[in-house]
Amino acid sequence: MSRRTMWISMLTASGVFVVVVGAIILVPRLLYPPLSAADLHGVGSAQARIELQQAQSRLTNDARSAMLQSCVGLLVVIGAAATWRQVHVSRESQITERFTRAVDQIGSRDINVRIGGIYALERIAKNSHADRDPIQFLLGAFVRGKLTWLVGTADGPEHPTTSVDERLPVMNVRAPDVQAAMWVLERRPRTPDDPKLYLSRVDLRGISLRGARLSRTLFRHSNLARAALAGAQLDRCDFTDADLRRSLLDGASLKGTNLSRAHLHGASLRRADVRGADLRGADLSGTVLEEALLTGAQADGATVWPTGLSAEVRRELGIIDDSRSP
Incomplete structure (x- = not known):
C-alpha cells in the first residue's frame, strides 16, 4: 500500500469516526430535546417538573445507548466480515502455493516425489472446487x-x-x-x-x-x-x-x-x-x-x-x- 493510499484511508476513517461520534451526541438531543420553561408551563409542582426533566433525560440517554450498541454491533459485523475475508484470502494463497508445489513435484525425476505430488493434488481437489x-x-x-x-x-x-x-x-x-x-x-x-x-x-x-x-x-x-x-x-x-x-x-x-x-x-x-x-x-x-x-x-x-x-x-x-x- 502506498503512503498516499494510507493517508487517504486514515483520513476517511477519521472522518467516519467524527461523523459517528457527532451523530451519537446530537441525534438523541434532537429526538428528545431538554424541556424548556415553556414546555413545563402549567406544571404546578416543582417535584413534577424535576421528574419530567429526568424522564426526558433518560429518554435521551436510552437513545444514545441504543445508538452506541448499534455501532458496536456494526463494528462486530464489520470485523467478522474483514476476518472472514482475510481468512479467505489466506486460504486461497495457501491453496495456490500448494498447487504450485504439487505441480513442481509431479515433474520431479524422483518417482516418490512425483507420487507425493499426485496425492497432494488430490487433497487440493477435495478442498477447492475451483481447482x-x-x-x-x-x-x-x-x-x-x-x-x-x-x-x-x-x-x-x-x-x-x-x-x-x-x-x-x-x-x-x-x-x-x-x-x-x-x-x-x-x-x-x-x-x-x-x-x-x-x-x-x-x-x-x-x-x-x-x-x-x-x-x-x-x-x-x-x-x-x-x-x-x-x-x-x-x-x-x-x-x-x-x-x-x-x-x-x-x-x-x-x-x-x-x-x-x-x-x-x-x-x-x-x-x-x-x-x-x-x-x-x-x-x-x-x-x-x-x-x-x-x-x-x-x-x-x-x-x-x-x-x-x-x-x-x-x-x-x-x-x-x-x-x-x-
Missing part, C-alpha cells in the same frame, strides 16, 4: 505423457499387438506414479457437468482399477490388455478400437459404452452389464460372457462372437444384430 477441473486435466495429461500409445503414427506401435505380453509387469510395478494418478482420477469428486476424462492413445496395460468410477471416459485406441477392471463403472465410455484382451471386466457396468472395433479376445465379462453397448466390429472371440446382460447391445456382420453364441442365442439375449451392416 478440480484443472487438476483432472493436469493428471490426464500426466498419464498421457508418461505412457503414450501413438496408434496410427509412422513409428507408432502395432495395434493390437500380435500377442498379449504376459511378462510385462502390472502397472503398480511398471509405473506406480501412473497407477497413483489413475487411482486419484477415478476417486475424484463428480458432478453431472464434469468434463470428460481424455485417456485415448495411452498404454494402460496391466492397470488395476477394480471398482473404479470412470464413466464417460475416452479410451479410444488405448491399450488396456490385462487390465483389472472388475466391478468398474464404465458407463458411456468410448473404447473404440481399444485393446482389452485378457482384461478382467467381471461385474463391470458398461451400459451404453462404445466398444466398436474393440479387441476383447480372452476378456472376462461375467455378470457384466453391457446393455445398450455398441459392439459393432468388436472381436469377442474367446470372451467369457456368462450371465452378462446384453439387452439392446448393437452388433453387425463384423462382430466376432465367442464359440457357441449362435444367432438364436443372441436374439434371446436381446442383442440387436444387424448383419447387413458393413
Whole structure:
C-alpha cells in the first residue's frame, strides 16, 4: 500500500469516526430535546417538573445507548466480515502455493516425489472446487505423457499387438506414479457437468482399477490388455478400437459404452452389464460372457462372437444384430 493510499484511508476513517461520534451526541438531543420553561408551563409542582426533566433525560440517554450498541454491533459485523475475508484470502494463497508445489513435484525425476505430488493434488481437489477441473486435466495429461500409445503414427506401435505380453509387469510395478494418478482420477469428486476424462492413445496395460468410477471416459485406441477392471463403472465410455484382451471386466457396468472395433479376445465379462453397448466390429472371440446382460447391445456382420453364441442365442439375449451392416 502506498503512503498516499494510507493517508487517504486514515483520513476517511477519521472522518467516519467524527461523523459517528457527532451523530451519537446530537441525534438523541434532537429526538428528545431538554424541556424548556415553556414546555413545563402549567406544571404546578416543582417535584413534577424535576421528574419530567429526568424522564426526558433518560429518554435521551436510552437513545444514545441504543445508538452506541448499534455501532458496536456494526463494528462486530464489520470485523467478522474483514476476518472472514482475510481468512479467505489466506486460504486461497495457501491453496495456490500448494498447487504450485504439487505441480513442481509431479515433474520431479524422483518417482516418490512425483507420487507425493499426485496425492497432494488430490487433497487440493477435495478442498477447492475451483481447482478440480484443472487438476483432472493436469493428471490426464500426466498419464498421457508418461505412457503414450501413438496408434496410427509412422513409428507408432502395432495395434493390437500380435500377442498379449504376459511378462510385462502390472502397472503398480511398471509405473506406480501412473497407477497413483489413475487411482486419484477415478476417486475424484463428480458432478453431472464434469468434463470428460481424455485417456485415448495411452498404454494402460496391466492397470488395476477394480471398482473404479470412470464413466464417460475416452479410451479410444488405448491399450488396456490385462487390465483389472472388475466391478468398474464404465458407463458411456468410448473404447473404440481399444485393446482389452485378457482384461478382467467381471461385474463391470458398461451400459451404453462404445466398444466398436474393440479387441476383447480372452476378456472376462461375467455378470457384466453391457446393455445398450455398441459392439459393432468388436472381436469377442474367446470372451467369457456368462450371465452378462446384453439387452439392446448393437452388433453387425463384423462382430466376432465367442464359440457357441449362435444367432438364436443372441436374439434371446436381446442383442440387436444387424448383419447387413458393413
